Amino acid sequence: MSNIDTIVGLSGGVDSSVAAIRLLEQGERIAGLFMQNWEDDGSGECRAEDDRRDAVAVAAKLGIPIHFRNFAGEYWSGVFEHFLAEYARGRTPNPDILCNREIKFKHFLDAALDLGASRIATGHYARVRERNGRFELLRAVDDSKDQSYFLHQLGQTALSATVFPLGDLHKTQVRAMATQAGLVTADKKDSTGICFIGERDFRTFLAQYLPVREGEMRTPDGTRIGTHQGVFFYTLGQREGLHIGGVRGYAQAPWFVIGKDVPTNTLIVDQLLTTxxxxxxxxxxxxxxxxxxxxxxxxxxxxxxxxxxxxxxxxxxxxxxxxxxxxxxxxxxxxxxxxxxxxxxxxxxxxxxxxxxxxxxxxxxxxxxxxxxxxxx
Structure with missing residues (x-):
């Protein structure tokens, strides 16, 4: 593997596929690596096998070797346990940020170095710049796709060994490049939401790990207007999923979560868009x-x-x-x-x-x- 410069994290999506194309166009000697971060829980919602198949197809089309690593154990202890603990406190964590720090730019980077590469590449929309011996994380050219928010926990060690080939591209250009190359990922839908939940209902998933405990929904003045299944299922500003029908004495207007009284398991809601x-x-x-x-x-x-x-x-x-x-x-x-x-x-x-x-x-x-x-x- 000493003849490989860069290991590309091939996720089975269009962005990482085009990241590999760009590096090949620049004359880089590359290989791919597919990371499995979540074990199939029997729900049928885990798309790891589909993504793995697409990553293999992309590597074959581009003529590059591909490696596989299972980081599910590291993901559970480094990301998912923290995710559950935060929700149990009534807070709303962002697992993607922790995944980047603990998995993609730590365990993946270590695996790439073990394979003899000197750096890694991913399909994130961001840029890295070296100035005066220090590395800076920059926003992507495409503001609508910029992912520097999710990468802000990276440090000098990770950034010095990372390249983001899509940082100067727009999403339309990325899809066009994948189409021109005839990749199976060219029209693949972008993944959204939390990776380990997939398309299933969030509350149904979370209820497998945190106890469902019914509580009251009350207005700012303390009026009880309904019940809920646990304050940790909701986040501030949330409108969808409250299931509050017509309430006598209140207008036919949307309700919003404005507070979570965790000790009493009370969800505080208000109707005003300008609350x-x-x-x-x-x-x-x-x-x-x-x-x-x-x-x-x-x-x-x-x-x-x-x-x-x-x-x-x-x-x-x-x-x-x-x-x-x-x-x-x-x-x-x-x-x-x-x-x-x-x-x-x-x-x-x-x-x-x-x-x-x-x-x-x-x-x-x-x-x-x-x-x-x-x-x-």
């Missing part, structure tokens, strides 16, 4: 990760995203002595959710980020268990 209970001006995070290895300063201004595909907004960041962050937004942010990630940018450069711990979103006075941050200093 003030979802707006935050500041947030406190857990320990921050910096791509450069350290923050730009102890206090600085930049832009932040609190969810994927959100437009970045200006903010002021204060790095606390324990490495956590206090972030004050210039404009109120909607449904900032504990457990999700706040990712910081300086223009096109991703600085890093952290998991959201709490916000200053208004909490109805009837609910005493509001998770409020300490005042900013």
């Amino acid at each position: 003030p209970y979802l707006d935050s001006h500041r947030t406190r995070t857990e320990l921050a990760h910096w791509i450069a290895g350290k923050p730009p300063a102890s206090a600085f201004r930049c832009q932040a995203q609190t969810r994927y595909r959100q437009q970045p907004d200006a903010c002021a960041v204060t790095v606390r002595d324990d490495g956590t962050l206090d972030v004050r937004f210039d404009n109120p942010q909607r449904a900032v959710t504990p457990g999700q990630s706040l990712v910081l940018y300086d223009g096109e450069i991703c600085l890093g980020g952290a998991v959201i711990e709490s916000t200053d979103a208004q909490w109805p006075m009837q609910w005493p268990h509001a998770p409020q941050p300490e005042p900013l200093t």
Whole structure:
């Protein structure tokens, strides 16, 4: 394997397929590697075998060798157990971010180096740039597909050994290249949602691991309007799946989740699209990760995203002595959710980020268990 420069993570999708094409066009000596991160649980929703078949077909079409590794055990302990623990706390985690850090840019990278390659490539839409001996993570050219949000936990070691061949392409170009090459993945639908859940109902899946415990749905003033199967099935701002029919005395308008009182297993909902209970001006995070290895300063201004595909907004960041962050937004942010990630940018450069711990979103006075941050200093 010493004659291989780069190992491409072939997932069986169109993006990783075209990543391999681009490297071949550049004269790279490459091989593919298919990662299995989830064992078939008998539900029929695990698409690993279909994806494996497509990855093999792509490798054969391109004339490159392909290797296989099963990281299901590492995924369970490094990603899925954390996913369950966060939901049990009433928070909403993002397993894709942890998967990138713990599996794709750790175990996959180690496997590639063991095979004699010097670096890895994936089909992520992002870019890497080296400046003055340091590596920067940049947004992709295609803003609508940029995935730097999911990659913000990477560090210098991973970025120095990673290439993102699709970073300067638009999705339409990627599909056109796959079609021209005659790949079976050219028209394959992009995967969405959480990989190990697939197309099945989220609550049905989660109920296999967390106890279903019926609780009450109440309005901000405490009026009981229905029941639910457990607060951990819901996230802030959620509208779908509440199953609240016509309620006497209330308008025929959508309901939204505005709070989760975890100790009492109560879901707090409101009807107003402009409900003030979802707006935050500041947030406190857990320990921050910096791509450069350290923050730009102890206090600085930049832009932040609190969810994927959100437009970045200006903010002021204060790095606390324990490495956590206090972030004050210039404009109120909607449904900032504990457990999700706040990712910081300086223009096109991703600085890093952290998991959201709490916000200053208004909490109805009837609910005493509001998770409020300490005042900013």
